[in-house]
Amino acid sequence: MGADNVNVLEVEHLQVQLKSRAGRIPLLEPLHFKLQKGHILGIVGESGSGKSLTCNAILRLLQPRHMEWLGTIRLNGYDLGTLSDQEMRKIRGKEIGCIMQNPMNAFTPVYTIGAQFVETLRTHTHISKQQAIQQATDALANMNLSDPHQVLKRYPFQLSGGMLQRVMIAISMCLKPSLLIADEPTTALDVVNQLQVLRELDRLRYECGTSILLVSHDLGVISQLADQVAVMYQGQIVEQGDIYQIFDHPQHKYTQMLLQSRPTITSGR
Incomplete structure (x- = not known):
């Protein structure tokens, strides 16, 4: 895992500006970070x-129309800024997977899970419908979802948030993206479902070699999975380093404040 130190993602001088009548308003100051193959970078703030x-x-x-981004974003050495919108659509899903904060928003409510799962697989691969159904069924079973055939027949609103998160991870397991962006993947989940999702994300990076950009405000989630951590505050990265360096020897005042704000359990005696 990451033994060859290949950088899957390289972000250099990334800025985002809001277009307004008064001019450009900076939302993101220049960001710089890299993510190696099979590693997890936690972004916290x-x-x-x-x-x-x-x-x-x-x-x-x-x-x-409203925002402009500047800088360089490379995926496996390719500059994403040079791709057309159509080329970028092919990259999303296949090379870059995504798990959204609100899983219900990731699925179209009028189509079954199976229809959307199969369409996604066939859009990015050259397999038959029957092969896609079989892959989807096997992937859901590997996510410990009971009766995957019934899950495929259901609509998104018939599944819980934790189940939908695992469906999204199952799709990623099939497509084996180079990079998975997990934006607050456990926010709306109870502790049991949260643990299951984290385990599956870890399995994705070990079995598929996928690099994961894990976004969370939950320091516990970051500490369980991340190899590297970037701390964001007011649109900029104020500190980054390996997980032990950030958690054991934080340098920036904001990082220190975040760590001190973690709830602790006392015996009450």
Whole structure:
């Protein structure tokens, strides 16, 4: 895992600016970070610090009428900024997987899970419908979802948030993306489902060699999975390093404040 030190993702001088009548308003200051193959980079920070905006910039999902991004984003050495919108659509899903904060928003409510799973697989691979159904069934079974055949027949609103998160991970397991962006993947989940999702993300990186950009405001989630951590505050990365360095020897005042704000359990005696 990551023994060859290949950088799957390289972000250099990434900036996002809001277009307004008064001119350009900076939302993201120049960001710099790299992510090696099979590694997990945790991006942590309070709400509004720019975590999701960074993800959307990498995915090129910013609305060009209102926002502009500058800088360089390379995936496996290819500059994503040089790709057309059509080429970028082919990259999303196949080379860059995504697990959204609200899983219900990731699925179309009027189509079954099976229809959307199969369409996604066939869009990015050259397999038959029957092969796609079989892959989907096997992948859901590997996610410990009971009766995967019934899951495929259901609509998104008939599944819980934790089940939908695992469906998205199952799709990623089939497509084996180079990079998975997991934006607050456990926020709306109970502790049991949260643990299951984290285990499956870890399995994805070990079995498929997928690099994961894990975004969370939950320091516990970051500490369980991440190899490297980037701390964001007011649109910029104020500190980054390996997990032990950041958690054991934080240098920036904001990082120290975040770590001190973690709830602790006392015996009460």
